[in-house]
Amino acid sequence: MKVVAPVRARSVVDIEVSGEDVEALRADVVALTPVGHQLVQVRGRGRVDGLLVGTASFRSVVVEMLEAEGPDYSAALARLMDLAGTERTVLSVRVA
Structure with a gap:
């Protein structure tokens, strides 16, 4: 049996931001957003x-x-999770 899954890096990039007011802080966040990333949260201090x-x-x-194969669903899923490792998040799994 073969399973496929979209995966995404688990890492998070933290960047210090500042501004005179909320609008300026928001502009700083937008300007500093790394390419290929989306904002998860802003923690004010x-x-x-x-x-x-x-x-x-x-x-x-x-x-x-990612794709993985095994004799049954459980084995294929276990192989897929091994391939993903701890550095990536499996977003969903489907049988191919």
Whole structure:
């Protein structure tokens, strides 16, 4: 049996952001968004020297497909999970 699954990197990129107000903070987040990533959250830490400061977290939007085979679904799924490892998230699984 063969299974296929889209996977995405599990890593998160954290970037320090700041701005005079919420709009400026938001503009900083947009300007600093890494290519191929999407914003997950912004954690505010308050004001420092009159600026709003926080940490913006981004995750990759790059998705790749993995395939695995085994004598049955359980074996194929176990093989797929081994291929994905701990560095990638399996988004869904389907039988091919």
